[in-house]
Amino acid sequence: MKAPILFRRDDTLSAADCLYWKDLLYRVIKVGTELEVAPPKATPRPQFEEAVRRTLEPSGSFERLGRYGVFDVMTEHAGIEVRVIGRQPYFSALHKQYTAILRSLADNGGRPRSTCGLHYHLLAPGLGEPVPEIILANLWNLVRRYAPELRFITSGGVSREALTRHRTYCSHVEMVQHSPGASRMAEIQQKLKDSRSVPEHQNFLNLENLEFDAAGNVTLFDVEFRFPDADLCPLSVTAKAFLFLALLLKAVDLSQYGVIHVGKIEEWRRKIALLELLNNNDGDLATSDTRGVTDDVLDELRSGTHELLDLLAPTFDRFEEDEPLDVLLTLAATPISLLRAAGYDWPDIETYLQQRLAPDEATGLDEIDRRLMKHIDLGEWGACADAAAWHWQAARELVLTPQELERRLQRLDQLRGLRWDVRQGTLVFTH
Numbered sequence: 001m002k003a004p005i006l007f008r009r010d011d012t013l014s015a016a017d018c019l020y021w022k023d024l025l026y027r028v029i030k031v032g033t034e035l036e037v038a039p040p041k042a043t044p045r046p047q048f049e050e051a052v053r054r055t056l057e058p059s060g061s062f063e064r065l066g067r068y069g070v071f072d073v074m075t076e077h078a079g080i081e082v083r084v085i086g087r088q089p090y091f092s093a094l095h096k097q098y099t100a101i102l103r104s105l106a107d108n109g110g111r112p113r114s115t116c117g118l119h120y121h122l123l124a125p126g127l128g129e130p131v132p133e134i135i136l137a138n139l140w141n142l143v144r145r146y147a148p149e150l151r152f153i154t155s156g157g158v159s160r161e162a163l164t165r166h167r168t169y170c171s172h173v174e175m176v177q178h179s180p181g182a183s184r185m186a187e188i189q190q191k192l193k194d195s196r197s198v199p200e201h202q203n204f205l206n207l208e209n210l211e212f213d214a215a216g217n218v219t220l221f222d223v224e225f226r227f228p229d230a231d232l233c234p235l236s237v238t239a240k241a242f243l244f245l246a247l248l249l250k251a252v253d254l255s256q257y258g259v260i261h262v263g264k265i266e267e268w269r270r271k272i273a274l275l276e277l278l279n280n281n282d283g284d285l286a287t288s289d290t291r292g293v294t295d296d297v298l299d300e301l302r303s304g305t306h307e308l309l310d311l312l313a314p315t316f317d318r319f320e321e322d323e324p325l326d327v328l329l330t331l332a333a334t335p336i337s338l339l340r341a342a343g344y345d346w347p348d349i350e351t352y353l354q355q356r357l358a359p360d361e362a363t364g365l366d367e368i369d370r371r372l373m374k375h376i377d378l379g380e381w382g383a384c385a386d387a388a389a390w391h392w393q394a395a396r397e398l399v400l401t402p403q404e405l406e407r408r409l410q411r412l413d414q415l416r417g418l419r420w421d422v423r424q425g426t427l428v429f430t431h
Contacts, residue, residue, distance in 0.1 A: 002307060005261035006254075007181040011134050013255045021135065022252045026318060029248065030086030030123045031241040032071075035101070036116040036230055038079035040109030048108065049073060049080045055104045056082065068101050078115040078230075086123050089241050091321045099234040106346065112156065112230030114165045114286040118237065120225040120244050130217035136210070137180035137259045138251035139223070140188070143205045144179075145262045147172055147227075148274035149305040153328065154240060155278070155337035156229030162287035163337040167279045169286075170227040172204040173197060176272055180259050186212040202226065204279075227279075231336055232346040235327050235353040242324035246315040253315075274301065298338075305332040320415075323357055330356045365415075368398060369408055376412075382426040390426055 013021065039048030053073045059066035062085055071083040082101065087094070124131065143150065151172075157163040167173075174195050178188045189207045193200050200208045204227050211220035225244050231237050254260050262268050277297060282289035293301075309328055316325040330353055339349050365373070372394065375381055381397075384390040395405045409427075412418060417430030 005263065006258035007261060009134055009137075009258045011132065012258060013132060013134065013252070015256060017132075018252050018256050021132070021255075022249050022318075024127075025124060025131075025248060025252065026245075027088070028124050028127065029088070029245060030125065031089055031245060032086030032121040032123060033084045033237070033241070034117075034119040034121075035082040035084065035105070035237075036076055036078045036080070036112075036118065037082075037105050037110035037232075038113040038116060040111065043109060045075070045079055048110070049075060051108045052080060052082070052105065052110070055108060056101065058083075059085070062086075068104075069097055070101065078113060078117075079110075086121060089245055089319070091238060091242070091319070091323045094241060095234055095238045095323075098237045102232050102234050102237070106232060110232075112232060114157070114162065114283075115169075116230035117165065117169050117226065118154075118156075118228040118231050118240075120228065120241060122221070122223050122225075122244055122248055124221040127221065130213050130215075130219045131221050132255065133185050133212075133216045133218065134255045134259060135248075135251050136185045136218055136221075136223075138254045139248055140180055140185065140205065140207075141260050141262060142247055142251055142254075143225075144175060145260065145271070146304065146308045147175070147204060148271055148278060149301060149308050150225075151227055151275065151278045152301040153243075153305050153331050153335050154228035154231075155335045156231050156340070157287060157290070157337040158340045160293070160338075160341050161289065161291050162283050163290040163293060163341075164278055164288045165229055166283070166286045166288060167281050169202060170204050170279070171198040171202055172227075172275050172279055175204045176275070179262070181261070184216045185210075185218075186216050229337070233336060233349045233353065235323075235350055236331060236336055239324045239327035239331070242316070242319060243312075243328055246312040246319075249315045249318065250312055302333055326357050327353055365411075368400070369412065372398060372408055373412060373416075376418075376427055376429060379424060379426055379428075382424050384425040387420050387427070390420075 039045050056070045056073060057067045058070045058072045060072060062071060065085060069085050069087065071085045074081045074083065084101065151164060155164045174192055174197065178191055180188065189210060192203055192207060206224035206226050209222035210218055213219050228240060263271065277292045278288060278290060280288045309325065309332055313325065336349060339352065344352060381390055381393050384393065391402065391405060395402055409418060418427050419430055421428045
């Protein structure tokens with residue numbers, strides 16, 4: 001992070017508290033989405049909505065996932081909104097789910113118009129105690145500090161002149177004015193509620209669903225990231241869920257030291273200027289006018305987005321999957337908007353991102369790997385005198401050279417973690 005500045009606070013968390021809250025939030029946070037699409041041309045919206053409803057079979061309950069994990073299909077100004085039930089992120093499971101949902105929308109002719117968005121909710125149901133206010137303050141200021149870059153990496157327009165949709169749907173106008181250095185987060189929520197310039201639910205980062213106790217800590221945690229544009233690429237939709245979770249977990253880390261500042265005055269003014277270039281109401285139809293986003297500005301946005309991802313990279317290690325960060329790094333260089341402007345359709349974009357992930361043969365497991373895992377899980381080579389004896393027995397039974405066995409163990413270590421258990425005399429998985 002360049003030139004970090006921190007507001008001093010009396011409520012900073014201890015290192016132990018940070019470990020506790022990172023672990024707790026990682027376990028309980030659910031990421032839910034609202035996918036907006038328009039009907040095919042010349043197709044009445046009610047007809048399209050009913051077709052999607054039949055296909056996706058919404059459960060109507062947050063306790064029943066249904067076939068696709070969809071809560072409801074609702075009428076929206078853009079067409080329809082598919083509300084996907086929140087779940088703890090696991091990349092392959094989420095990608096499979098969104099592949100099925102987005103394919104069904106495409107098969108029914110759904111298309112993302114400039115009025116369509118993609119909203120992400122971070123929810124923490126059933127917490128046993130309030131979330132410390134300083135964590136929310138750091139999340140708020142992380143989003144403010146990197147707002148242009150977040151708007152860039154989640155942009156989904158179809159041309160260089162219209163990289164994003166209207167600011168109306170995800171306004172930054174109020175957000176840039178309110179700092180947790182001057183106000184508590186409950187006060188900022190009230191200011192957003194009272195504002196006449198921006199409807200509360202249309203803020204860049206929407207706080208309307210939060211509830212606070214008398215001390216200002218969060219008793220009901222539900223924040224909504226409203227700025228991503230509509231997206232029909234499963235890899236992209238999935239990776240962004242991890243981006244927003246990583247922002248929250250990084251906010252916990254920062255809460256040991258204070259509240260992160262948005263930056264020095266000239267840097268902050270430049271951030272606001274970049275936001276105005278990306279997020280305005282000056283384009284045709286319902287788009288922003290992004291003609292001022294020159295190649296030099298794109299390079300500036302790319303640099304800032306990589307700075308953000310570098311800051312979050314250690315947090316991504318917690319997810320134990322490389323795909324989210326790999327996808328985001330690709331989008332940091334070429335977001336969906338630039339791919340669409342270059343003529344890519346949605347299947348092309350999915351293929352483009354897939355090709356930039358590690359090939360299956362580098363991360364997949366073959367039959368010998370599965371046999372090795374089985375022996376370790378069942379403890380079938382226990383009571384060995386030391387690790388060298390265990391390696392000798394494993395290599396002999398699997399008919400592997402020592403070098404090949406070591407390569408396979410390294411892969412399993414990355415996947416599930418390995419350690420030597422002296423008492424059992426065998427290697428064991430740590431997770």
